[in-house]
Amino acid sequence: xxxxxxxxxxxxxxxxxxxxxxxxxxxxxxxxxxxxxxxxxxxxxxxxxxxxxxxxxxxxxxxxxxxxxxxxxxxxxxxxxxxxxxxxxxxxxxxxxxxxxxxxxxxxxxxxxxxxxxxxxxxxxxxxxxxxxxxxxxxxxxxxxxxxxxxxxxxxxxxxxxxxxxxxxxxxxxxxxxxxxxxxxxxxxxxxxxxxxxxxxxxxxxxxxxxxxxxxxxxxxxxxxxxxxxxxxxxxxxxxxxxxxxxxxxxxxxxxxxxxxxxxxxxxxxxxxxxxxxxxxxxxxxx
Numbered sequence: 366x367x368x369x370x371x372x373x374x375x376x377x378x379x380x381x382x383x384x385x386x387x388x389x390x391x392x393x394x395x396x397x398x399x400x401x402x403x404x405x406x407x408x409x410x411x412x413x414x415x416x417x418x419x420x421x422x423x424x425x426x427x428x429x430x431x432x433x434x435x436x437x438x439x440x441x442x443x444x445x446x447x448x449x450x451x452x453x454x455x456x457x458x459x460x461x462x463x464x465x466x467x468x469x470x471x472x473x474x475x476x477x478x479x480x481x482x483x484x485x486x487x488x489x490x491x492x493x494x495x496x497x498x499x500x501x502x503x504x505x506x507x508x509x510x511x512x513x514x515x516x517x518x519x520x521x522x523x524x525x526x527x528x529x530x531x532x533x534x535x536x537x538x539x540x541x542x543x544x545x546x547x548x549x550x551x552x553x554x555x556x557x558x559x560x561x562x563x564x565x566x567x568x569x570x571x572x573x574x575x576x577x578x579x580x581x582x583x584x585x586x587x588x589x590x591x592x593x594x595x596x597x598x599x600x601x602x603x604x605x606x607x608x609x610x611x612x613x614x615x616x617x618x619x620x621x622x623x624x625x626x627x628x629x630x631x632x633x634x635x636x637x638x639x640x641x642x643x644x645x646x647x648x649x650x651x652x
Contacts, residue, residue: 366384366385366386366436366437367382367383367384367385367393367433367434367435367436368382368383368385368435368436368437368438368439368649369381369382369383369426369427369430369433369435369437369438369439369649370383370438370439370440370441370644370645370648370649371423371426371427371430371438371439371440371441372441372443372644372645372648373402373419373423373440373441373442373443373445373446373459373467374402374403374442374443374444374445374499374500374501374559375401375402375403375406375443375444375445375499375500375501375502375521375523375524376399376400376401376402376403376499376500376521376522376523376559376614376617377397377398377399377400377401377500377559378397378398378400378402378419378422378423378426379395379396379397379398379645380394380395380396380397380426380429380430380645381394381395381645381646381648381649382394382395382429382430382433382435383646383649385649385650388485388650389485390482390485390486390642390646390649390650393433394429394433395576396426396429397559398422398425399611399613399614400415400418400419400422401415401418401500401523401613402415402416402419402445402446402500403415403444403445403500403501403521403523403524403527404523404527405527406445406448406449406501406523406524406527407527407528409448409449409450410449410450410451411445411446411449411451411452411454411455416454416455416458419455420458420459420462423440423459423462423463424462424463427440427463427465438465439468439648439649439651440459440463440465440466440467440468441467441468441469441470441478441644441648442455442456442467442468442469442470443470443475443499443501443502443644444472444475444499444500444501444502444519444521444524445500445501445523446467446469447469447470447471447472447501448501448519452469455467456469471517472502472504472515472516472517473515473517475497475502475504475517475644476495476497476504476505476506476515476516476517477506477513477515477647478644478647478648479495479497479504479506479557479558479643479644479647480495480506480513480515480647481646481647481650482557482642482643482644482645482646482647482648482650483495483555483557483640483642483643483646485642485646485647485650486580486640486641486642486643486646487555487581487638487640487642491508491552492507492508492549492550492551492552492553493507493552493553493554493555494506494507494546494549494550494552494553494554494555494632495507495554495555495556495557495640496554496555496556496557496561496625496628496637497556497557497558497643497644498521498522498556498558498559498560498561498621498624498625498628499521499522499558499559499560500521500522500523500524500559500617501519501521501523501524502517502518502519502520502521502524503517503518503520503521503539503542503624503628504516504517504518505517505518505542505545505546507546507549507550508549509548509549514545514549516541516542516545516546518538518539518541518542519538520535520538520539520624521621521624522559522560522614522617522618522620522621522624523617523620525538525620525621525623525624526616526617526619526620530620532623532627535620535623535624535627536627536631539624539627539628539631540631543627543628543631543632546632547631547632547633550632550634553637553638554628554629554632554634554636554637554638555637555638555639555640556584556625556637556638556639556640557640557641557642557643557644558643559614559621560618560621560622560624560625561584561625561637561639561640562579562639562641563609563610563611563614563618563621564584564588564589564592564618564621564622564625564639565578565579565582565584565609565639566578566579566608566609566610567592567607567608567609567610568582568584568588568592568609569582569609570608570609571608571609572608572609574609576641579639579641580639580640580641580642581638581639581640582638582639583636583637583638583639584636584637584638584639585635585636586626586629586630586634586635586636589622589625589626589629589637590626592622593619593622593623593626596618596619596622597619601615601616602615604616604618625637
């Protein structure tokens, strides 16, 4: 079955068109736009200009999906829309533009779909913990006593940047989640989301993004710390020229890097296994 998923995040809007057969996901088309829907979210509302550029990206992705003959299109929104006072207005605008209902995921649903997507695309074995660092939130999903557990915290690359959060504040936001995860974190930590894949590209100095080199890459805590200290010593314009870093992510990447560093340190892990298979995989597998 050909299916498409559109992930409407706080920083970016992403597309996956895939052939889904018996739990196997074969990507056909992937695309991403930095739409920054979570811009200015300290007021608790989605800004008009942020909604407009995000809906424009969604319309393009829906059109592309139909051109590839998909049977089903899933559109899901995460942290920014979940927490917005005007989320209904945005959802109505998406439906008016596309004829497709926007599914606003709870933190638990977001974590579960990211976990299912990562499991489908990784061979890390049992006991893994999936960490999804997004623009507005970070999700942890793991198995405890044979049952899946998940927790979502409001620590994302966009949110932490706009709030001006430093090391102590990030640690405080993550503390309870890390304490919940740690007793069951016996296997690998698998990282999904733009922060983690970007750091893998930066660690390998990839001037052209290469999915094959990013997926499955073991990004060590030492690498993460080195990249973080390099980033905070550079102005945003200089960061934009770094290999592996999309210029649109230059302002928020230090916060995302700090979040990952604190997670690895808190869980006492030396590395994270980077996965390209994420919530988009989880979404297309629903059909």
